[in-house]
Amino acid sequence: MADGVNEERQRARRPGGRSARVAAQVHQAVTDLIGERGYGNFTVGDVATRAGVADSSVYRRWGNLETLLADVVLTRLNAQSPMPDTGTLAGDLRTYAAQVAREITGPDGPALLHLAVALSSSGERGRQASEALRAERTRQLQSMLDRAHDRGERAPDAYEVLDHVLAPMYIRVLFGLVPLTPDYIEGLVERVM
Structure with missing residues (x-):
């Protein structure tokens, strides 16, 4: 038995x-x-x-619904964007930014971004989900930046990448200012480098 x-x-x-x-x-x-x-x-x-x-x-x-919504955001956005390892920080950032752009402009991307924003102001559980998402994105970026530092490359900090590469893409998608062209993404990466 x-x-x-x-x-x-x-x-x-x-x-x-x-x-x-x-x-x-x-x-x-x-x-x-x-x-x-x-x-x-x-x-x-x-x-x-x-x-x-x-x-x-x-x-x-x-x-409850708030816990479910937080789980959806964390699971769906964190499961995406595997960290590239191209051998250079510039290559890694270009590849990563292009992956994020594809995800957030894909069929579910805008809805997930809107949900993440809404959760961030919807109470304690939502703030925790929002913070967990930021922490995971920062952790992912930091692993890429640490690899670059170990190779002897000058690397910005994770918040610079968030502020100058990811945030502009998120804002454009949230406000419907798409597409995120390869040239636009390249320009974001070049400026942070």
Whole structure:
């Protein structure tokens, strides 16, 4: 009997199983609803219906809508933008900036950026999610900058890259000033270098 329970627990924890599918469906439902209705204009019930799951599944896993929204932002934006290693800081920054530009102008990108902004002013949980996203982006950038420093290259600090490369791209997408052309991205990287 105990072996059967342990086997069931192991199956439940296995990545890619039902739990992962439900999370992916719920995350996509949130992203779609943000894109269609905007922040604050849907409920857990709306998310559950769109995802094809029971409300209780959403509440059991996330507890409330704000926690779910924070999880969507952190998961979707942090899962993207693998850190390139081209051998030079300029190459790494160009590649990374181009990846970020593709993500934030892609089908879900604007909705996720709007959600991240809305969460940052929506209470303690939202501020925590916003801070976690900033911390993760800073950590990612710092690893790239540390590699450059180890190679003997002059490297700006992570906040300079955030301020002069990522922030302008985010602002353009948030205000609908797209496309983010390769020349525009190249100019951002050149200025920070």
